Amino acid sequence: MGYSGFKVFWEGLRGNTGWKPVWRDPAPKPHYDVIIIGGGGHGLTTAYYLAKNHGITNVAVLERGYLGGGNVGRNTTIVRANYLLPGNSEFYSHSLKLWEGMEQELNYNTMMSQRGVLNLAHSDGQMDAFARRGNQMLIQGDDAELLDADGVRAHAPFLNFKSQRFPIRGGLLHRRGGTARHDAVAWGYARGADRMGVDLIQNCEVTGFRIENGKVRGVETSRGYIGAGKVGMAVAGRTGQVAAMAGLRLPIESHVLQAFVSEGLKPIIPGVVTFGMGHFYISQSDKGGLVFGGDLDFYNSYAARGNLPMLEHVMEAGMAMVPMIGNARMLRGWGGIMDMSMDGSPIIDRTPIDGLFLNGGWCYGGFKATPGSGWCFAHLLATGEYHKAATRFRLNRFETGHVLDEEGTGARPNKH
Amino acid sequence: MRVREGSRIDAERVVRFSLNGKAVVGRKGDTLASALLANDQRLMGRSFKYHRPRGVVTAGSEEPNALFEIGTGAGQVPNVRGTVQEIFDGMVARSQNCWPSLERDALAINDLMSRFLSAGFYYKTFMWPQAFWEKLYEPIIRRAAGLGALSGDEPVGDFDKAWAHCDLLIIGGGPAGLMAALTAGRTGQRVLIADEDVRLGGRLDAESFELGGMASTDWAREAAAELDSLPNVRVMTRTTVTGAYDGRTFGAYERVSEHLASPPAGAPVGTFWRIVADRTLLAGGAHERMIAFPDNDRPGIMQASAVRSYLHRYGVAPGRKVAVFTNNDDGWRTVDDLQAAGVEVSALIDTRPDVEPGRDVRTVTGAQVVATRGRLGLESLDISKPGGGRQFISADCLAVSGGWNPSVHLTCHMNGRPIWRDDIAAFVPKPGAVPGLEAIGAANGAFSTHEALRAGADAAGGGEIPAAEDAPVNVTPFWHVTGVKGRQWLDLQNDVTVKDIKLAHQENFRSVEHMKRYTTLGMATDQGKLSNMGGLAVMAELTGQPIPSVGTTTFRPPYTPIPVAALAGRAHRAHFAPDRYTPSHQLSEERGASYVEAGLWHRAAWFPQGNETTWKQSADREVGWVRGAVGVCDVTTLGKIDVQGPGARDLLDLLYTGKMSTLKEGRVRYGLMLREDGFVMDDGTCARLGPDHYVITTTTAAAGEVMAYMDFCAQVLKPDLPVRFISTTEQWAQFAVAGPQSRALLEGLLDQGLNDDVLPFMGYLPVQIGDVAGRLFRISFSGELAYELAVPTRYGDALIRVLEDRAKALGGGLYGMEALNILRIEKGFITHSEIHGRVTADDIGFGRMVSPAKDCIGKVMSQRPGLHGAERQQLVGLRAKDGALKAGAHIFGQGKRASAENDQGYITSACTSPTLGHLALAFVVNGRARHGEQVVAHDGLHGTDIACEIVDPVFMDPDGEKMRG
Amino acid sequence: MRIECPQCGARDVREFTYLGAAVLADRPDADATTEAWQDYVHLRDNPAGPHDELWHHAMGCSAWLRVRRNTLTHEILTVTMAQEDRT
Structure with a gap:
């Protein structure tokens, strides 16, 4: 069923009785060409692009809970392509282009809103680092502007330009960055994949792998054994756990990242602003809630919830940089489990087990990567070749030393 | 309408405030909502999506409708619950999310178009043409978004953060909490009892119970007085325990002076507490449920328990002619209490066919409310009788009782899922869901006063309890009316109806999380306290499952929203992070220095003199001093x-x-x-x-x-x-003395010779400066003959003044970080601009420094192939003839397009040296082998392309003759 | 979260900094295999459940602690000095 303004009008007249299910609830088949483990953002986009780009539709997405219930359903919805290092730069650039055409591609309004991402700088050293990053973005074909303090003031006059511990010296503005409606991204891709024949199977937990002679044959699930030609894992946050069932040990730790939303407020913050010195970022949703977040809680966790020290730190940084939010009330906080890799960059690669592929280690870059990740993972699954935008996300880069360490903090997952 | 004395009202004390510019008179003790009800104002807000007229529904913090902006200017606080805000003289309140006025709201037109605005409609439209989303559709949506408005200014007043520790934390001061506090308090335990209300008592002063032979409200007063008298008991009112965290730590927000015209001197607006408790009793009570029926959102329709609260606490009848709609025995008491206060009750409507309320009132059992009327407030309603037929009932207030939901919220904060109990048709806390916490009383599904008292006493060690009512609730679940037309509202703030849940089901958004996210049910400021159960029940019906199989969404902290300013406390503005000052800071101030922030340190960047107007003029002069005579610089921060x-x-x-x-x-x-x-x-x-x-x-x-x-x-x-070490960064002041005259300066100061025999390059010498023992190192970060002199920090200020005087006498003076930076770039010395965490020893030309003779941290992994070789970017110098180089520029071969494939590297540090011209340090692919090559520094951000030559990173004195002096 | 420092008593987690899995205490010899080093520096069990890990009482006594903590519930099971009772 195609969606449009006219359709909404027509259905409104008919009492909205004609809307059809957005996806089926198929029973698992005994065998698929490809099984994707994980019905979050990356799993759904992978299935979608397998069908769309490669014509592979005998595909199942196995989801332990509900579709879109992974980190695609619990993030701060920021989309950007402002990476420093070759390897990441071309990938996020590719992904951003997919975001820009997403609504039309999916016939689903994911509310991708390019109102800009502004990173604040407070020292010459930071300005120099932003200059290097901004030039990398331009070289990659993306947009970047280096603002001085007056430029920042013109773009975001609500920031604290007085009595501030770290005075604003300037900032890096990425106008094509912005936010999207996170749930809608999952639902839009799910609907698209379903319509091309992909089986989206909810409440189906993978409990083991069947591996024979070094080749994966299928997966054991809470709904029985399902055979597969190839299996792709897209279970960021739980990658270590799922991979362990296949006997793999990975350069990944799971950590909790908290985020917070305020009560609904009249629009006052147009785009995304990040205050790196305070590990703070903020945006405002189309519904009116201020969405803000900070750094990891720093300890390994699968609990999907955090503690007060980071919460308080985020609010302190927020008050320091955007004092007017002090009168807003924090409505809800939550935690997502992050696949923190050893160099802060993701993995899209084969595993040592034939037919078993890995998509993970997204740290907190996973949401913006959603379309690009699926596109490149589908490419690898379908063709056996690395997509040109994702050639460096290799699992063996830690052995060889070809790491992608954006933060320059080394093999410390909680510092990326 | 004020009909009698209220237990919380000081009838003698008039309080004057304004709403939307109009003067309103209340009484001391009123909340904003009770004062408005006393003035017969039922309309208190507009809903989020359709801008429907809405009245107050509750008498507590779970209120979804009666939200206001309080205060003016920078003090304007949005989304304040009128049910919680106590009035004070001069208080300014405004309605929000309505224009031009609360009574006439232009966006109420949305309501007329609601058939086109059903759940999730926005996912299906606004897609064409692509560019219109940012330009047209989204701006319109955003303009309509939100509830109240921020002022745009920093809040007025301060907020505090504090810690509290106790043996027993009791959350909620109703019958269960009070009894527990009394029992534990009498045994000498350190008890902390917190209640979000203005005083202890909970429903004891919202009902007409007898307790221990007296009115329950009086018993509560006596109990509170006893607790106040116990030194080991701390009573915290206006304090909401907002979150349960690990380590038996709880968050709590105390409204210290939100209810006052101005805080007492030194008092904060509010305080965010972290409470650490060995044991915790959750005695948070329960929330009464609404029932969904057509147009159940009109002002005047409210919880039956709220009607009783307004009556008993504030002496206010929310209507002159009240009808009661219930599915349980509890609702009946509303009739009794209203009649006792002389308020007309027009009907008692009970959904249960086989009950005998036995009240002296028009009673219809087995009936449902099927229609309501009244544009800005309820005027009348229709009920359907068993076996058909409708009755018209006149009422300006409908008290609704759909049963009770125990306040399980805190027990879910650590991922615990509540447990369904069929006998009370409600979820109760899962035991052990929060370590050390036990739910008691109504929060645990024990609804009678007797049960609550018993549970409170037992949880605190056991003991006698006073006599109290022990009536069963006898609830028969009834969630929403069927077989009638009209919208039945579940989430009153977000405008979610039973039909929206049906649409979610129809479109296969059937998982409870999908239902919530697709319809926005439970995502309003009350976080579903009033709406979630209704939505679950409807979905359970549609999917043919029992309610517990549908599941629940997750309650997350905070229990009620907390001001961001309270969570920040005082750690903002200049106090966001500590300041660290160098020993020479006072002198730097006297010399008019500008500063650069290095981590938490403030370091002098340059010292302007005479006619100098730019940092570069000062820095070049200071560089000249070091190269030509002697300069002094504070390097204590190392x-x-x-x-x-x-x-x-x-x-x-x-x-x-x-x-x-x-x-x-x-x-x-x-x-x-x-x-x-x-x-x-x-x-x-x-x-x-x-x-x-x-x-x-x-x-x-x-x-x-x-x-x-x-x-x-x-x-x-x-x-x-066997080794010990300590940081002495702050114990030793250390100053660099650099330049050809540095030895002369120090020889004069120390009154001793310092030739190479006494102190060679890279040597250390203990020295005496007068009576002070110091340390002298002959090290150089400028390439000049240079020393660093360290003394205990308390002598730092005195020493830097002496050093400056002596430098001046030799034709030099102080230099700051800008000069230091130029000096070190000229010499090719690195800082964290170069060693930024992604470079190897080999990249910076120090590969030979990794000793082959021993192990060291990082040695083995530094041998990985990716950390060596010609494909890596290596440290080089760049020299340009025309145009200053800038850090962050990327390096390209001459004539090459500035594209990712052609990228050869980037500049880390750059300067224009007063003597050597435009210089930079850079990392360039295979750079050491490319000295002499002409390249371009491309800076797209600034639109410049500067031709430059790759050279050795040491631009001056490559053999170090000056340093070795 | 609160950690019972053997030297200081129970303190809020904000006094501590976290390093990672306790395997970091078992540094291979310089001549150990590449695999052993790769394992030490990069590969982790990352369990959902009890996890041995290293914390530093950075804002307290500076002790490095070995903490056994459940990563699903954040319950702290044991705390010892990092090298206590180890052979």
């Missing part, structure tokens, strides 16, 4: 670690790539530290003061990291090494 003991050598050998155990006493060596993954962590100097005594320096940025890492190495990797 990390200093004093390492002592027989194991010092082994520890330093492990930490540094070089071998520090062979360093001779009285000598200093440059050292490089790697991370265990083989990349450079930090650099600095290592001086050997004695056989088992070293002093090492770190960069300013990495001082803390290096210290913690040394602790790790000494305690974890080499626990048997």
Whole structure:
């Protein structure tokens, strides 16, 4: 069923009785060409692009809970392509282009809103680092502007330009960055994949792998054994756990990242602003809630919830940089489990087990990567070749030393 | 309408405030909502989506409708619950989310179009043409978004944060909480009882119960007085426990002076508490449920319990003619209480067919409300009788009782899922869901006063309890009316109806999370306290499952929203992070210095003199002093670690790539530290003061990291090494004295010769400056003959003044960070601009510094193939003839397009040297082999392309003759 | 979260900094295999459940601690000095 303004009008007249299910609830088949483990953002986009780009539709997405219930359903919805290092730069650039055409591609309004991402700088050293990053973005074909303090003031006059511990010296503005409606991204891709024949199977937990002679044959699930030609894992946050069932040990730790939303407020913050010195970022949703977040809680966790020290730190940084939010009330906080890799960059690669592929280690870059990740993972699954935008996300880069360490903090997952 | 005295009202004390510019008179003790009801104002807000007229529904913090902006100017606070806000003289309140007025709201037109605005409609439209989303559709949506408005200014007043510790935390001061506090308090335990209301009592002063032979409200007063008298009991009212966290730690927000015209001197607006409790009793009571029926959202329709609360606490009848609609016995008491207060009750409507309320009122059992009327407030309603037929009932207030939901919220904060109990048709807390916490009383599904008292006493050690009512609730679940037309509202703020849930089901958004996210049910400011159960029940019906199989969404902290300013406390503005000042800060102030922030430090960047108007003029002069005479610079901020003991050598050998155990006493060596993954962590100097005594320096940025890492190495990797070390960064003031006249300066100061025999390059010498023992190091970060002189910090200010005087006499003076930066670039010395965490020893030309003779941190991993070789970017110098180079520019071969494929590297540091011209340090692919090559520094951000030549990174005195002097 | 420092008593987690899995205490010899080093520096069990890990009482006594903590519930099971009772 195609969606449009006219359709909404027509259905409104008919009492909205004609809307059809957005996806089926198929029973698992005994065998698929490809099984994707994980019905979050990356799993759904992978299935979608397998069908769309490669014509592979005998595909199942196995989801332990509900579709879109992974980190695609619990993030701060920021989309950007402002990476420093070759390897990441071309990938996020590719992904951003997919975001820009997403609504039309999916016939689903994911509310991708390019109102800009502004990173604040407070020292010459930071300005120099932003200059290097901004030039990398331009070289990659993306947009970047280096603002001085007056430029920042013109773009975001609500920031604290007085009595501030770290005075604003300037900032890096990425106008094509912005936010999207996170749930809608999952639902839009799910609907698209379903319509091309992909089986989206909810409440189906993978409990083991069947591996024979070094080749994966299928997966054991809470709904029985399902055979597969190839299996792709897209279970960021739980990658270590799922991979362990296949006997793999990975350069990944799971950590909790908290985020917070305020009560609904009249629009006052147009785009995304990040205050790196305070590990703070903020945006405002189309519904009116201020969405803000900070750094990891720093300890390994699968609990999907955090503690007060980071919460308080985020609010302190927020008050320091955007004092007017002090009168807003924090409505809800939550935690997502992050696949923190050893160099802060993701993995899209084969595993040592034939037919078993890995998509993970997204740290907190996973949401913006959603379309690009699926596109490149589908490419690898379908063709056996690395997509040109994702050639460096290799699992063996830690052995060889070809790491992608954006933060320059080394093999410390909680510092990326 | 005020009909009688209320237990909380001081009838003698008139309070005057304004709503939407109109004067309103209330009484001391009123909430904003009770004052408005006393003035017969039922309309209190507009809903989020359709801007439907809405009235107050509750008498507590779960209120979804009666939200206001309170205060003016910077003090304007949005989304304040009128049910919680106490009125004070001069209070300014405004309605929100309506224009031009609360009574006539233009966007109420949305309501007429609601058939086109059903759940999730926005996902299906606004897609064409692509560019219209940002330009047209989204701006319209955003303009309509939100509830109240921020002022745009920093809040007025301060907020505090504090800690509290106790043996027993009791959350909620109703019958269960009070009884527990009394019982535990009498045994001497450290008890902390917190209640979000203005005083203890909970429903004891909202009902007409008898307790221990007296009115329940009086019993509560006596109990509160006894608790106040116990020194081991701390009573915190206006304090909401907002979250349960790990380690038996709870968050709580105390409204210290939100209810006052102005806070007492020194008092904060509010305080965010972290409470650590060995044990916790959750006695938070329960929330009464609404029932969904057509147009059940009109002002005047409210919880039956809220009607009783307004009556007993504030003496206010929310209507002149009240009807009661219930599915349980509890609702009947509303009739009794209203009649006792002389308020007309027009009907008692009970959904249960087989009950005998036995009240002296028009009673219809087995009936449902099927229609309501009244544009801005309820005027009448229709009920359907069993077996058909409708009755018209006149009422301006409908008290609804759909049963009770125990306040399980805190027990879900650590991922616990509540448990369904069929007998009370409600979820109760899962025991053990929060370690150390036990739910008691209504919060645990024990609804009678007797049960609550019993549970409170038992949980606190047991004991006698006073006599109290023990009536069963006898609820028969009834969630929504069927078989009738009209919208039945579930989430009153977000405008979610039963039909929206049906649409979600129809479109296969059937998982409880999908239902919530698709319809926005439960995502309003009450976080579903009033709406979630209704939505679950409807979905259960549609899917043919029992309610517990549908599941629940997750309640997350906070229980009620907390001001961001309270969570920040005082740690903002200038207090967001500590300031660290150097020993020369006072002198720098006197010299008019500008500063650069280095981590938490404020370091002098340049010292302007005379007609200088730019930093560059000052910095060039200061550079000239160092190159031509002598300059003095505060380098105290470098990390200093004093390492002592027989194991010092082994520890330093492990930490540094070089071998520090062979360093001779009285000598200093440059050292490089790697991370265990083989990349450079930090650099600095290592001086050997004695056989088992070293002093090492770190960069300013990495001082803390290096210290913690040394602790790790000494305690974890080499626990048997006899070595101790401490950070002495703040104990020693250290100044660089650099330039050809530096030796002369110091010889004069120290009154001794300092030739190479006494103190050679990279040597250390203990010195006396008058009576003060100091340390003199002959090290250079400028390439000149230079020293660093350290004295205990308390002498730093005196010493820098002496050094400046002597430098002036020799034709020099102070220099700051800008000059230091130019000097070190000229000499090709690196900082964290270069060792930014992604470079190897080999990249910076120090590959030979990794000693082959011993192990060190990072050595093995530094041998990985990816950390070596011609494809890596190596440190080089760049020199340009025309145009200044800028850090952050990327390097391209001449004539090459500035594209990702052609990228050869980037500039890390750049300067225009007063003597050597435009210089930069850069990392360039295979750079060491490319000296002499012409390249372009492309800076797209600034639109410049500067031709430059790759050269050695040491631009001056490559053999170090000056330093060695 | 609160950690019972053997030297200081129970303190809020904000006094501590976290390093990672306790395997970091078992540094291979310089001549160990590449695999052993890769394992040490990069590979983790990352369990959902009890996890041995290293914490530093950075804002307290500077002790490095070995903490056994459940990563699903954040319950702290044991705390010892990092090298206590180890052979």
